[in-house]
Structure formats: structure tokens, C-alpha cells
Amino acid sequence: MKKSLFAPIFASALVLGLSACGATAETAEGDTATAVEAAQPAVYADLGGEPTGPVYRMAKADTLAVSGFDVVSYFTGDGVPVEGSEEFTVRYQGYDYRFASEDNAKAFIEDPAKYAPAYGGYCAWAIGANDALAPGDPNVYKIVDGTLYLNFSEDVATRWNKDIPGFIEKADVNYPTHTPDEHYQD
Incomplete structure (x- = not known):
């Protein structure tokens, strides 16, 4: 480390x-x-804004959100997430989101809150069940009522799936108690 x-x-x-x-x-x-x-890094657009909570990234000094995955891709096409390109980097609340196409970048610019993952991309189950910050895996996800949720692993997602509404309710209370400068440490 x-x-x-x-x-x-x-x-x-x-x-x-x-x-x-x-x-x-x-x-x-x-x-x-x-x-x-x-x-x-080159930025296609800077939407400004301040973070409202912590956003998961590989290292505390990084600004790359969702490990560079295109958050719009979860909602379009066949719903399979794809990696974004540096060419289409949009800065939102101090973090860099990458997109696979200009159309996806523009969709995000129009409504970033619609596409940005819940809980800053941290594991939805960990925040709901334990009020803990754990990395969200961009490949382990579920869209619930139009919101993208990431989980740490398939095993954790199985636990989360047992009571999604309950974990979301708890996580919605727990996540705002974390400050934007917090970061998961292993």
C-alpha cells in the first residue's frame, strides 16, 4: 500500500x-x-459542485469515479457497463466520470444525479447493513427504481438482494453521516 x-x-x-x-x-x-x-487530465465538461458525501476511488488522491466505467452505459443498450474514455471525462462534484461516447457524456451532463451511483459508488450493502465504507465493484450492480447501486462482490450482492428496500432505507440514513473526504482504507 x-x-x-x-x-x-x-x-x-x-x-x-x-x-x-x-x-x-x-x-x-x-x-x-x-x-x-x-x-x-483533459476534461470534456466541468459541472462544478461540491461533493455531498464520499465517492469511492482506487486511492484517496484519485479523482476517477467508478473505476472509469461509463455510468450511463448501465442504463442504455443491453445494460452492460463499459469502460469510459479519457476523451469524454466529465468532472462532477470534484470527481471525474468517464464515458464511452460523446452522447453518453452529454446525457450525464443533462442529469448527473440520475446516473451517478448511489452512495458515491461505495457498496450499498455495507453502508446499509454496517454503516461502513467498502469498495463498490462496477461489475456487481443493480438498478433499483432508476438508481444505480454497486456492491462489493457477488456474495455481498446475494445478501443485499434479500432485503433491498431495507438496506436502501438504512443506507439512505447512514451515507449522509460520512464526510466527503472519507475514503475506504484496507
């Missing part, structure tokens, strides 16, 4: 150091940009 946290911290420090020194990087178009600008 220390190794994975060290790399992003070192990279951030390096970028900040280069920026402070006025270092620049050349873009694909031949323009120059500061190291900080070059390190920022």
Missing part, C-alpha cells in the same frame, strides 16, 4: 516543484504549458 501511495505523492510534488520553478511542457500542438497544466 505504501508503494502505491508514494508514487502519486511523489508525482504531485514533482509537478508542484516544476511549476514553482516555472517549468513548461510542450503540448501535442506545439504550444507550451506549465507542468501543472500538462499533468491535468
Whole structure:
């Protein structure tokens, strides 16, 4: 774990150091940009907003939500989630959501609350049953009354399926007690 946290911290420090020194990087178009600008991911749209609760991401310093899966894809076509593209990254409440197509990005922009997963993508069962933050697996999901819910694993989803309305009711009370800066730690 220390190794994975060290790399992003070192990279951030390096970028900040280069920026402070006025270092620049050349873009694909031949323009120059500061190291900080070059390190920022391209964003198709920034919807702004502040997080209302924690959002699961691989590491606390990450901003990539739902492990990069296209949240609109759960609701369209055959309902099979697909990975999004960096090209169609939409920042919402400080987190980056990726989309497989421009149409999906536009659908999210029109109504992000409709597509963003419940409980910030954390495991719906863990929050409902134990008031705990556990990673949500983008491949273990269910849409209930138009809301996307993720669970930690198939085994956990089996437990969640036994009383979905009860777990949602409890999770709806528990999740708001968690602060946006919280993050699951293993």
C-alpha cells in the first residue's frame, strides 16, 4: 500500500516543484504549458459542485469515479457497463466520470444525479447493513427504481438482494453521516 501511495505523492510534488520553478511542457500542438497544466487530465465538461458525501476511488488522491466505467452505459443498450474514455471525462462534484461516447457524456451532463451511483459508488450493502465504507465493484450492480447501486462482490450482492428496500432505507440514513473526504482504507 505504501508503494502505491508514494508514487502519486511523489508525482504531485514533482509537478508542484516544476511549476514553482516555472517549468513548461510542450503540448501535442506545439504550444507550451506549465507542468501543472500538462499533468491535468483533459476534461470534456466541468459541472462544478461540491461533493455531498464520499465517492469511492482506487486511492484517496484519485479523482476517477467508478473505476472509469461509463455510468450511463448501465442504463442504455443491453445494460452492460463499459469502460469510459479519457476523451469524454466529465468532472462532477470534484470527481471525474468517464464515458464511452460523446452522447453518453452529454446525457450525464443533462442529469448527473440520475446516473451517478448511489452512495458515491461505495457498496450499498455495507453502508446499509454496517454503516461502513467498502469498495463498490462496477461489475456487481443493480438498478433499483432508476438508481444505480454497486456492491462489493457477488456474495455481498446475494445478501443485499434479500432485503433491498431495507438496506436502501438504512443506507439512505447512514451515507449522509460520512464526510466527503472519507475514503475506504484496507
